[in-house]
Each structure stands twice: as C-alpha cells, then as structure tokens.
Amino acid sequence: MRKRYKTTCICKHCGNEYEGYIGTCTCDACKDIDNMIFTQIRVFLKKYPNSNAVQISDALGINVSLILKYIDEGRLVFNKGTFSKI
Numbered sequence: 212m213r214k215r216y217k218t219t220c221i222c223k224h225c226g227n228e229y230e231g232y233i234g235t236c237t238c239d240a241c242k243d244i245d246n247m248i249f250t251q252i253r254v255f256l257k258k259y260p261n262s263n264a265v266q267i268s269d270a271l272g273i274n275v276s277l278i279l280k281y282i283d284e285g286r287l288v289f290n291k292g293t294f295s296k297i
C-alpha cells in the first residue's frame with residue numbers, strides 16, 4: 212500500500228480548505244454527499260460500462276467536472292470497455 216501524507220486540500224463539493232490526504236478531495240462535512248454521488252456513478256457504470264463522463268452527467272444530473280475529479284482521484288476504475296473522459 213502507498214503511504215499517504217496529510218496536506219491542505221480543497222473540498223470538491225463545498226470549496227473549503229481542510230487538512231486531508233493526498234488523492235482525496237472531500238472534507239469531513241461532505242463525506243456523506245461524496246459517497247452518495249460516488250455510489251450513484253458506480254451503479255450507473257455497472258449498467259452502462261462504456262459510458263463517458265458526459266453521459267453519466269446527463270443521466271444522473273451530476274456536474275461533469277465532479278465526475279472528472281473522481282477519475283483523477285482514481286476512485287472510478289473501469290474493468291471493461293474503454294472510458295474517455297469527454
């Protein structure tokens with residue numbers, strides 16, 4: 212496992228600065244929202260594994276830039292098909 216260091220992060224939901232680990236972009240107050248949205252995306256991708264960020268955004272009403280952040284965090288992993296960011 213990779214070692215993780217605490218650093219100043221900016222929450223991708225509320226924009227507040229907080230102390231967190233590199234690779235995460237969610238403050239404690241937004242953790243529930245973050246997990247909820249992430250679960251929605253994951254469920255959607257199980258049904259439609261070849262969707263791209265724009266299709267996910269249209270279907271779930273989630274901001275595209277937010278979806279891209281999940282990809283940057285390495286939380287959205289695709290085991291089949293090709294995934295293009297846009």
Ligand SMILES: [Zn+2]
Nearest residue numbers: 222225238241
């Ligand atoms: Zn937040």
